[in-house]
Amino acid sequence: MKKHLMAAAISVLALGSTLAQADDTLAKIKSTGSVTLGVRESSGLGYTLGNGKYVGFHTEMGERILADIQKQLGLAKLDVKYQPVTSQNRIPLVTNGTVDIECGSTTNSAARQKEVAFAYTTYVEEVRIAVNAKSGITGIKDLNGKTIVTTTGTTSVQTLRKNKRADGLTFKEVMGKDHADSFLMLETGRADAFVMDGSILAANISKSKNPNDYKIVGEVLSVEPIACMLRKDDEAFKKAVDASIERQIKDGSLGKLYDKWFLQPIPPNGVKIGLPLSAATKNAWEHPNDKPMEDYKVE
Amino acid sequence: MSWEWQVFCQDTITQEVGQSCFGKNGDITYLDWMLSAWGWTVSVSLLSLVIALVVGSFIGTLRTLPDRPWIVRLGNAWVELFRNIPLLVHIFMWYHVVPAIFPAMKSLPGFVLVVFALGFFTSARIAEQVRSGIQALPRGQRYAGMALGLTTFQYYRYVLLPMAFRIIIPPLTSETMNIFKNSSVAFAVSVAELTMFAMQAQEETARGVEIYLAVTVLYVISAFAINRIMAFIEKRSRVPGLIAASGGGH
Numbered sequence: 001m002k003k004h005l006m007a008a009a010i011s012v013l014a015l016g017s018t019l020a021q022a023d024d025t026l027a028k029i030k031s032t033g034s035v036t037l038g039v040r041e042s043s044g045l046g047y048t049l050g051n052g053k054y055v056g057f058h059t060e061m062g063e064r065i066l067a068d069i070q071k072q073l074g075l076a077k078l079d080v081k082y083q084p085v086t087s088q089n090r091i092p093l094v095t096n097g098t099v100d101i102e103c104g105s106t107t108n109s110a111a112r113q114k115e116v117a118f119a120y121t122t123y124v125e126e127v128r129i130a131v132n133a134k135s136g137i138t139g140i141k142d143l144n145g146k147t148i149v150t151t152t153g154t155t156s157v158q159t160l161r162k163n164k165r166a167d168g169l170t171f172k173e174v175m176g177k178d179h180a181d182s183f184l185m186l187e188t189g190r191a192d193a194f195v196m197d198g199s200i201l202a203a204n205i206s207k208s209k210n211p212n213d214y215k216i217v218g219e220v221l222s223v224e225p226i227a228c229m230l231r232k233d234d235e236a237f238k239k240a241v242d243a244s245i246e247r248q249i250k251d252g253s254l255g256k257l258y259d260k261w262f263l264q265p266i267p268p269n270g271v272k273i274g275l276p277l278s279a280a281t282k283n284a285w286e287h288p289n290d291k292p293m294e295d296y297k298v299e
Numbered sequence: 300m301s302w303e304w305q306v307f308c309q310d311t312i313t314q315e316v317g318q319s320c321f322g323k324n325g326d327i328t329y330l331d332w333m334l335s336a337w338g339w340t341v342s343v344s345l346l347s348l349v350i351a352l353v354v355g356s357f358i359g360t361l362r363t364l365p366d367r368p369w370i371v372r373l374g375n376a377w378v379e380l381f382r383n384i385p386l387l388v389h390i391f392m393w394y395h396v397v398p399a400i401f402p403a404m405k406s407l408p409g410f411v412l413v414v415f416a417l418g419f420f421t422s423a424r425i426a427e428q429v430r431s432g433i434q435a436l437p438r439g440q441r442y443a444g445m446a447l448g449l450t451t452f453q454y455y456r457y458v459l460l461p462m463a464f465r466i467i468i469p470p471l472t473s474e475t476m477n478i479f480k481n482s483s484v485a486f487a488v489s490v491a492e493l494t495m496f497a498m499q500a501q502e503e504t505a506r507g508v509e510i511y512l513a514v515t516v517l518y519v520i521s522a523f524a525i526n527r528i529m530a531f532i533e534k535r536s537r538v539p540g541l542i543a544a545s546g547g548g549h
Contacts, residue, residue: 087502111314111505152486153498162312174409174489175499181487184395190405 038102350418359429
């Protein structure tokens with residue numbers, strides 16, 4: 001009995017170490033003929049339509065990256081598995097090998113670079129303020145004494161905290177459980193302003209009952225590079241992913257993809273988000289890089 | 300997987316690790332933040348517990364009154380109303396729906412709402428336990444009280460309730476521990492308690508495992524402290540020979 005336990009323990013240990021060594025993702029894809037793409041279920045850059053179907057700007061870009069890798073490896077068939085991830089589990093799922101590449105809405109930051117690697121930045125998110133159109137609020141200086149809502153578990157909470165300190169403002173913060181909840185607080189007047197990523201604000205406004213009642217105002221509070229996330233220390237795979245992104249930028253297909261998801265009607269409701277390509281994103285495309293958030297400055 | 304417990308000494312704005320793990324001059328570290336979040340969790344739980352015990356005992360007692368069918372029905376309605384709505388839905392009702400009908404409710408802070416929502420929710424469960432405790436007593440006790448010429452209030456106060464509460468202490472202990480755990484729903488209405496801290500801090504620091512472990516330990520400590528207090532009360536209030544706990548047969 002003891003011997004069996006011992007054998008089981010050893011084989012588990014051995015399994016653990018082989019998993020830990022499997023950091024050559026290209027070889028893994030080639031030998032298994034399959035790859036796992038981490039996707040988001042409800043974010044501005046990737047979401048689900050139900051029934052295991054995942055769409056969105058970054059989801060589709062990820063699919064194209066994998067198609068390029070299939071070509072590079074000369075595989076006749078590549079089985080792409082989709083693994084929905086959340087902000088809480090995305091980093092562990094990438095580091096433990098469940099997900100090979102995650103293309104959702106992950107901010108490239110110095111803290112995260114200690115655990116994972118990032119591909120070239122493909123979208124630059126700007127944190128903005130959404131208000132009721134009739135409120136007369138035009139910028140952060142008008143928010144003194146007002147109630148601001150933001151969503152728990154996002155970097156916007158941190159941005160707000162920094163601005164509060166820097167400008168000596170005294171506003172009241174409330175936190176929504178998710179973006180829909182936060183927007184509901186703005187809608188019902190429980191909050192005067194909603195501070196969040198521009199793409200999320202635009203998407204929520206476009207989906208609301210009366211999109212004309214809300215507008216995005218004021219200065220950009222923070223800039224965050226969003227990129228696909230990969231395992232650390234896997235140079236060959238990162239090179240292949242970056243090459244595919246460069247190809248997509250150069251031949252204009254990434255620009256067309258942006259147009260499709262941000263300026264044209266999108267499923268499931270056929271509404272337009274209507275968020276033109278920002279100068280910051282354009283700049284990131286012109287000079288492909290994987291710099292973390294800390295290297296970006298708010299102009 | 301490597302640990303990095305220093306994350307708690309980081310400043311929440313600069314993300315730099317200071318010399319002390321407690322911030323100075325108005326700076327706040329993640330440790331400071333977590334302790335204040337713990338304070339919120341404990342405050343929400345204890346205040347809800349007070350409401351739950353008072354309202355629960357009152358409603359539970361009402362449900363056993365003899366010859367008062369309407370009061371009993373009212374008590375039953377209260378219990379079924381609060382027992383059959385999920386806690387989170389309950390809180391959203393108070394936070395989003397009720398203020399839409401009565402705009403004055405909008406100015407009520409989320410903290411007050413959560414305390415009442417959690418208190419009322421748990422009061423329904425405590426009421427059910429109080430009722431079962433009273434009904435578990437032999438009918439003769441009530442009759443004895445009546446025969447002595449005690450009023451209804453008096454025989455409840457001096458005969459039935461002291462016995463009933465001793466019987467229900469064990470399930471009441473579970474309920475008080477549940478309050479601590481259920482207080483995590485408060486994050487949904489923007490109370491800066493432990494669960495909200497965990498969700499927010501793990502996003503900012505990318506050290507989710509350490510943060511969740513620390514928060515788990517704090518929940519365990521809080522719930523276990525309540526468990527020990529209740530065990531102490533149970534021991535001190537025991538009357539030898541009265542209840543089965545003394546080991547007697549029938």
